[in-house]
Amino acid sequence: MEIFKYGIKFTTWGEMYVGLQRKFISLKEMFNIIQSEHILFDCGDERLVRLYLAEEEGFQEVLIVINSFIKEAGDIPIGKYDIGDPNPFKHWPDRYNDIWKLELLLRVDKKDISISKKINMAYGQVIAELNYPEDLESFSLYGGSKVGSMEGLYENMKTYIQNRIEYFLIQKENKYPDQK
Numbered sequence: 001m002e003i004f005k006y007g008i009k010f011t012t013w014g015e016m017y018v019g020l021q022r023k024f025i026s027l028k029e030m031f032n033i034i035q036s037e038h039i040l041f042d043c044g045d046e047r048l049v050r051l052y053l054a055e056e057e058g059f060q061e062v063l064i065v066i067n068s069f070i071k072e073a074g075d076i077p078i079g080k081y082d083i084g085d086p087n088p089f090k091h092w093p094d095r096y097n098d099i100w101k102l103e104l105l106l107r108v109d110k111k112d113i114s115i116s117k118k119i120n121m122a123y124g125q126v127i128a129e130l131n132y133p134e135d136l137e138s139f140s141l142y143g144g145s146k147v148g149s150m151e152g153l154y155e156n157m158k159t160y161i162q163n164r165i166e167y168f169l170i171q172k173e174n175k176y177p178d179q180k
Contacts, residue, residue, distance in 0.1 A: 001033070003102060005105050006169070009040045010038060011039075011040045012041055014070050016039075017063060024104065027062060041073065048071065079092065106162070108122050108156070109161060115154045118157070123140055135160075138153075138157075140153075141153070
């Protein structure tokens with residue numbers, strides 16, 4: 001994942017839930033992330049076993065188990081919703097999406113394509129996918145941006161990415177000073 005190149009790690013089970021639910025990562029990728037220690041939350045052997053057993057039951061069971069981990073950690077659990085819900089974002093806190101905004105934008109930015117294609121991908125694969133978050137409007141084709149050129153929108157996107165990287169690194173340093 002692109003965020004790992006900057007030393008950014010997942011801090012909550014809620015972030016993992018959203019990544020799975022929105023299909024930003026697969027179950028295999030989730031297990032790799034956990035086992036490669038790209039997480040800053042508790043996943044002892046017992047929880048890992050529970051996840052593997054849930055995987056045998058199916059994808060939805062994994063989400064149920066992760067939601068139980070969210071509750072056990074005293075965090076805000078994911079609300080009930082139908083799998084076909086076109087707007088599942090209303091069922092979890094916005095902060096669970098934050099790491100995914102950054103990851104998805106980094107994935108777009110690393111592509112060897114033109115600036116206009118990057119902006120179009122950022123809109124179609126990130127902004128629209130995440131239900132049009134207001135903090136991404138500065139480089140949205142159709143949002144509140146006052147920038148008149150693709151280059152200007154791209155510069156706004158790069159600035160957003162850099163600011164979010166700094167935010168996550170400061171957050172990690174403040175909450176987990178022993179982590180490198």
